[in-house]
Amino acid sequence: MKINTNFAVICICLLGFFSFNLYAVDHDKHNVAAELQTDTANIYQTLLMDDTDDLMENHPADDIYNRIWTSDKLNPYQTSxxxxxxxxxxxxxxxxxxxxxxxxxxxxxxxxxxxxxxxxxxxxxxxxxxxxxxxxxxxxxxxxxxxxxxxxxxxxxxxxxxxxxxxxxxxxxxxxxxxxxxxxxxxxxxxxxxxxxxxxxxxxxxxxxxxxxxxxxxxxxxxxxxxxxxxxxxxSHQKELKALAAALFYKVKKGDSLSVIARRYGTTVGAICRLNNISPKRIIRIGQTLRVR
Ligand SMILES: [Zn+2]
Missing domain, CATH: 2.70.70.10 (Glucose Permease (Domain IIA))
Known part of the structure; x- marks a missing residue:
């Protein structure tokens, strides 16, 4: 009987020890859970604030302009x-x-x-x-x-x-x-x-x-x-833009004439006149810039 009592005391102690440990583990779990909850709340709050910022920062036609909004350049979009x-x-x-x-x-x-x-x-x-x-x-x-x-x-x-x-x-x-x-x-x-x-x-x-x-x-x-x-x-003006991008200019020198310049650049006097909106009879001046292509 005495052995049994001792046995019971030992059992109770062991039970107490384990349940304390279990409580401790559980308590830590609670702390971790609470921290997680706080973190999640913080992240959510941050996201919410970002969302609010985004709503306030909406610009017209954002979808077309891929959310690019800058005052640095007239054309920052790089879309040809x-x-x-x-x-x-x-x-x-x-x-x-x-x-x-x-x-x-x-x-x-x-x-x-x-x-x-x-x-x-x-x-x-x-x-x-x-x-x-x-x-x-x-x-x-x-x-x-x-x-x-x-x-x-x-x-x-x-x-x-x-x-x-x-x-x-x-x-x-x-x-x-x-x-x-x-x-x-x-x-x-x-x-x-x-x-x-x-x-x-x-x-x-x-x-x-x-x-x-x-x-x-x-x-x-x-x-x-x-x-x-x-x-x-x-x-439809894209062709003109490409032609202008490939344009070549020439500064008139002493002894030049429209036909001399045309020959030099493998073109015709007529073509140079059209490009520069001038008459073939026009006398060109030294230092004048002509578009030759
Ligand atoms: Zn203008």
């Missing part, structure tokens, strides 16, 4: 015309003309002698208000002394970007959300400009489109409310 989809539907229904009163286009889109003109020039009076063409957000406000002068770039909800250049004053701030028809600037004559005008560009993924293919400037309305932008028609 070749890489575009064959056709893209663009909603132009909410278009507002950039100028309340259209006078005339003073310079068209296309190749100039030495460079490409990526927009149209709309005549204006210094002080005229410039309006946003569609709803969107201000991506760039900058000043280029030898180029655009003071200019604004907007990214629109319909996937297009518009450029407004040679401004005298900007009325919006960077990242500001604008509606179609919001006043964004005052027209001027800043940068490389020979008279008051608005240089107006329409771009898609950085690639300029001739604005007159989308907009009837005389009536201030889009040609079609649902514009089908196609690589073939909307970007």
């Amino acid at each position: 015309i070749d890489d575009l989809k064959d056709s893209i539907q663009i909603d132009l229904s909410s278009y507002t003309a950039p100028l309340a009163k259209f006078e005339r286009i003073t310079s068209h889109f296309g190749t100039r002698r030495f460079r490409f003109h990526y927009g149209v020039d709309l005549r204006l009076q210094v002080g005229d208000t410039i309006y946003a063409s569609f709803s969107g957000k201000v991506r760039i406000i900058d000043y280029e002394r030898r180029g655009y002068g003071r200019y604004v770039v907007l990214r629109h909800d319909n996937g297009l970007e518009t450029v407004y250049a040679h401004l005298s004053r900007v009325l919006v701030s960077h990242d500001q959300i604008v509606c179609s028809g919001s006043p964004i600037a005052i027209g001027g004559n800043t940068g490389r400009s020979t008279g008051p005008h608005l240089h107006y560009e329409i771009r898609y993924l950085g690639n300029a489109i001739n604005p007159v293919k989308l907009i009837d400037f005389a009536s201030g309305t889009p040609l079609e409310e649902d514009y089908l932008m196609t690589k073939e028609i909307s970007f």
Whole structure:
């Protein structure tokens, strides 16, 4: 009987010892679980904050522009015309003309002698208000002394970007959300400009489109409310761009004539005249630059 009592005491002690250990292990488990829970909560909170940030940082047409939003460059997208989809539907229904009163286009889109003109020039009076063409957000406000002068770039909800250049004053701030028809600037004559005008560009993924293919400037309305932008028609100027990229220029020297230069570059006088928009009878000057290819 005594042995049995001793046995029972030993058993109780052993039981106590093991259950304490079990409690300890269990307790640690609880601590680990609690820590995990805190960590998960923290991670979740971080994710939630990131999500909230993302929501606040949403920019127009983010899906098309692969979430690239920078004011460093006019075209940071590195998407050539070749890489575009064959056709893209663009909603132009909410278009507002950039100028309340259209006078005339003073310079068209296309190749100039030495460079490409990526927009149209709309005549204006210094002080005229410039309006946003569609709803969107201000991506760039900058000043280029030898180029655009003071200019604004907007990214629109319909996937297009518009450029407004040679401004005298900007009325919006960077990242500001604008509606179609919001006043964004005052027209001027800043940068490389020979008279008051608005240089107006329409771009898609950085690639300029001739604005007159989308907009009837005389009536201030889009040609079609649902514009089908196609690589073939909307970007038909791609050949000109490639030709200009491969262009070769020559500075006229003493003793040169058009025929001498044409022979030297394996071309014809007619071709040089067409490229430079000059008459074959024109006398060339020493130091004058001619495009020969
Ligand atoms: Zn221009």
